[in-house]
Amino acid sequence: MKRQFTLKKYLPILVWGPNYDRQRFSEDLLAATIVAIMVIPQSLAYALVAGLPAQAGLYAAMFGLSFYTFFGTSNTLSVGPVAVLSLMTAAALGKLSLATPEQYLAAATALALLSGGVLIVLGLLRLGFIANFISHPVISAFITGSAIIIAVSQFRHILGVAGGGQNLIEQIMALAANLDQVNYPTLTLGVAAMCLILWIRHGLQPLLEYVGIRQALAVSVCRAGPLLVIVLSSLLAWGLRLDEQGVALLGEVPSGLPGWQLPPLDFALARSLWGSALLIAIIGFVESVSVAQVLAARRRERVNLDQELVGLGAANLASASGGGYPVCGGFSRSIVNFEAGAATPLAGLLTAGFIALVVLSLTPALFWLPRVSLAAIILMAVYPLIDFSMVVKSFRYSRADFVAVVLTLVLTLAVGVEIGVAGGVLTSVMVHLYKTSKPHVAVVGRVLGTEHFRNVERHKVETFESLLSIRVDESLYFANSQYLEEFIYKLIAKKPNLKHVILMCTAVNEIDLSALEALETINETLDELGIKLHLSEVKGPIMDKLGHTGFFTKLTGNNYLSHNQAVEDLRLPA
C-alpha cells in the first residue's frame, strides 16, 4: 500500500469544503438546530454525572464539535459529552485524592488532553485496530452496567436526600438510610419531569401528526422534551421560590466564553491518569465508529477509521483547552443528526454556534434550574441503554461470549467501570486464544482407491503400521504448538513399529517461531526413537519462510508436495 502524505488526508475539510454550497448549508443548519436542542440539556446533565460543574459539559460539546468539523470524516457523527465517558471520567478522578473542585476540574481537562493525545498517536501510527479487541458483547454489557450505575447515582437527586458512596452497594445503602428525609417538592418535580419527557417521547408525536403537523417537524418537536423540562422547571423554581422548599438549584453558572488555555498537566498527574485516558480513548473511539460507520454506509459514504482517531483526538484536545472533559460521538445524537439530514461535518460547527449563544446569553437563567430536573433528564437518557438482551443472546449462542458478558457486567457493577471493561476484554481474548489453542488435529488415512485422505475416526480408510499421517486444521502458533507436541508424543507412545510421521499442512496458513521450534523439537525427539518426520502440502509462503531457516536440512525426513506421494514413498519398508 502506498502511503503518500497529503494535507487532505489529515484535514478532511479540504475534501468536502471546496464543494460546500447553500443547499448543504440549509440542510446542515436544520440538523444543527435539532441536535442543539438535544445536546444542550444532555451536556449540562452529563457534566454532573462526571462530577463537574454544568458549564463544563457545554464547553466540552462546543469545542469538541468545532474541532471535529475540521478533522473528522463522518458527516453525521455528533461529538460531545456522553453518559459512559462521563461515568469513566468520574471513576478516573475519584481514584485521585483531590482537595478542591478546581483541582478536580483541572484533572478532568488533563484527562481530556491525555485521551486526545492517545487518540492522535493511535491515529498517526494507524493503530486503530486495537479497538477490535473490544468485542461487541463486552461493550454492550459494559454500557448496560455503566447505565445502571449512572441511574442509581441519580436516585438521591430525585428523592432530594443526601447520599453517595464508592460503589453500587454503598449508594443503595446510603439511599435506604436516608429514605425518611425525602424532600417531597423535589420528588414531585422529578417525577413530573420524567413523566413529561416520557409523554413527549411516546405520546406527543402521534398527537401532533394527528392534528396535521408534518412528521419531520413532529419528530423534531419531540426531541425538545428535555429542553422543555429545563425551561419549565426553572420558571417554576423562580416563580414559586422552590429553593425555600428545599429544592436544590444549579446555582451560579459563569457567563461568557471560557478562556482558551492548555490544561495544567504535571508528570505525576499524567502518570496516574494515563491508564484511564487510554481506556476512555478506546471506549470513546469504539462507541463513535460503530455508529459513524453504519450511518455512513446507509448513504454509501465512508469513514476513515485512522483519521477518525485523529478527529476524535482533536475534539478532545479542544475540549481540554476550553475547560471541558473527554468527549466522543454520541449514539442517539448522531442518529438524530443523520435523520435530520446533516450533509457535512459543518453541522457540528453550527451546533457549536448554538451552544455558544447559550453560553453567552442564557447562563444567568440556569441559576434557577432545579438539580432534580437534570437528574430526571439523565435517568430518561440512560434507561434505554440498560439492555440485558445480550446476556440472553450470548447464553443461547455461545458459552464463551456468555462468560465474557457476565464477567464484564458483574465486574462493572461490583468493582468499577475500568476493571469491568478491562476484565471483559481480557476474558474475551483469553477465551479466543483458548479455543484456538486446541485446534482440530486428525489422524488421517487413505480412502480406498483414491488419493484422498480422511479422518480415520469418521471414514473407512487404509492406514499403514509403519507410518502415521496427521492433518492439522489450524495455523500453528505459540498457543497451540505445545498441543501439537503433546498430540504427537501421545500417539507415538502407543506405536512401537512406527518409522515415519507425516504432517499434512493443507490448512496451515502460518507457522510462527514457537511452532517452528516445536517442529524442531519433535524432529529431534522422533529421531532419538528412530522415527523420521516428514511434511506434506506445505503452502508456498510458509515454504519460503522455512527455507531461510535451514529447517529442511535438519529435518530427518522429506518435504512432499502431495500427501499421497509421501504415503506411496514411505509405506514400503526401505
Place this chain on the structure above:
Amino acid sequence: MKRQFTLKKYLPILVWGPNYDRQRFSEDLLAATIVAIMVIPQSLAYALVAGLPAQAGLYAAMFGLSFYTFFGTSNTLSVGPVAVLSLMTAAALGKLSLATPEQYLAAATALALLSGGVLIVLGLLRLGFIANFISHPVISAFITGSAIIIAVSQFRHILGVAGGGQNLIEQIMALAANLDQVNYPTLTLGVAAMCLILWIRHGLQPLLEYVGIRQALAVSVCRAGPLLVIVLSSLLAWGLRLDEQGVALLGEVPSGLPGWQLPPLDFALARSLWGSALLIAIIGFVESVSVAQVLAARRRERVNLDQELVGLGAANLASASGGGYPVCGGFSRSIVNFEAGAATPLAGLLTAGFIALVVLSLTPALFWLPRVSLAAIILMAVYPLIDFSMVVKSFRYSRADFVAVVLTLVLTLAVGVEIGVAGGVLTSVMVHLYKTSKPHVAVVGRVLGTEHFRNVERHKVETFESLLSIRVDESLYFANSQYLEEFIYKLIAKKPNLKHVILMCTAVNEIDLSALEALETINETLDELGIKLHLSEVKGPIMDKLGHTGFFTKLTGNNYLSHNQAVEDLRLPA
C-alpha cells in the same frame, strides 16, 4: 470426555508404586546420588540469588523433591530451586519494604505457598493451557535476560567489594565505583574456582576416559565440580584462616531438620504477592513441562500436564511449609537425572534423603565456605543460559516474534523480570491478534466454463454487475468482524447497481457473537440500500448455531449450499 474421579489420577504414585522393584530402586539410587552431587551446591547458591540464607535452598530442594515424588507424573523431572525463580523471588520480595531478614524469609515462604496454591488450583480446574500463552521466543529471551542480571549481581562477590543497586545500571555503577577496593584473596579464589569448574566440565572427562574409566562414571565424576569447589575452598578457608584476609565466609548455618509449619500469610501480604506468585507459578510450570515432556517422549513415556500442575503445586506447598521458597523442575538437573537412568519419581525422594543427610550432619562445615565460591558456582551455572541466538533467529524468521523477543529482553534488563515477562507475553498475544484481525478477504468470480470461484485479482473470471461474491479466508470473531463490515461497506460504496452480496463461507470455522452481530448489522445496512445479503457453503456446526438465533429469519437473502447455485439463482434480474 468422561472425567471419572480416581485417587490414582491425583496420586500417580499409586500407578507406578505397586510395580516398584529392586531393579528400579538400584537405578533410582544411582541417579539420585549423581543428582544430589549437583543439586546441593546449586541449592545453596540459588538461595543466595533469592536473597535468602543458604539453608533455605536446601530445605526447598528437600521438601520439593519429596512431595513431587507422590504427586508428579514425570519419572525424570528434578524439582528444586532454579536460577530464574530465585531471581523472580528476589524481585517480588524487593518490592515489599521488609525490615528484617526474618520477615524476608517469611515472605519467601509465603510466596512459595501462594505459588503452590495457584498451581494446584490451575491443575484442578484443568487450566494448564494458560502456559501456552508464553511463547517459546519470549521465554527464551526472558531466561537470557534473567541470567545476565544474575551474573552481574555476582560480580561483586567475585571481586569482594560492596555493591548492590535496584537495576543493572545501578549495579554496574556501584561495581565501577568500588573497583579500587577489590579484595585480591577473594578474587583469586573466585577465579580459581571458576577455572576448576570449567576444567572439570570440559577437560577432565576425556582425561578420565583416556585413563580407562567407564564413560558413565567419568560423566558422573565431572558433575562433582561445584561440590569439589565447595569442599576444597572450605578447607582452604579453614586452613589458611582466609576470613582474616577479608574473604567473606558463609557463617553459621543452622543444623538439624527445619520445623514443619504453615508459613505466616496475612491478607495484606497475600494481596501484594499474588501477582508475583502467579507469574512464578506459570514460569515455573512452563520451564518444568518443557523439559519433562521431551524427556518422557524420548522413552515413549508421557506426562500429564494437568497433574503436573498439581505435582509442582504440592512441591511448592511442601517447600513453603519447610522454610523454603518457590521451586520448579530444573532443566540441566532433569537431563542429568534422565541420563543417569532415573526410573521413577522415587529418585527424587532418594535425592531428598541425601540432602537431609547433609542438613543433619554437614552444616557446621559450611561455616567455612567462602561466599565467593558460591558466586563462582552461580556464574558457571547461569552463563550457558545466556543465549542471543533467539534474537538472530527471530530477526531472520519473523518480524512479529523479533519484536516480542527484543521487547522481553529490553524490559527484563531495563525495568525488571516481572514487567519483562508480562510485556513479552502481552506483545506476542497482541501481535497474533493483529495478524488475524486483518484476514484475507477476496472478491471472487467464476472461472469460465466451471463451477469454481477464484479471486478476481489473480484469475480471469466472470462477474456480474448486480452481484458481489466475497470469500473470507478466516474464522469470523470479534477481532476481525469490524474489518469485514468495513470491507463490505467500502465495496458497496462503489457499486450503485448492486442487488446481491453473497458471502462464501468455505473457510469460516467459527462465527462468534460479535461476528454474528456484525452480520446482522451488515444485513440491515444493505437492506436500507435495497441490497440483499446471502450466505453460501456455511459449515454444518455453524449452521446449527446460527439456526438457533433466528438469524436466518432476519436475513434478507438466502442461505445456499453451493456458491455456484447462489450465483445461478441471483445473476438474472428477478
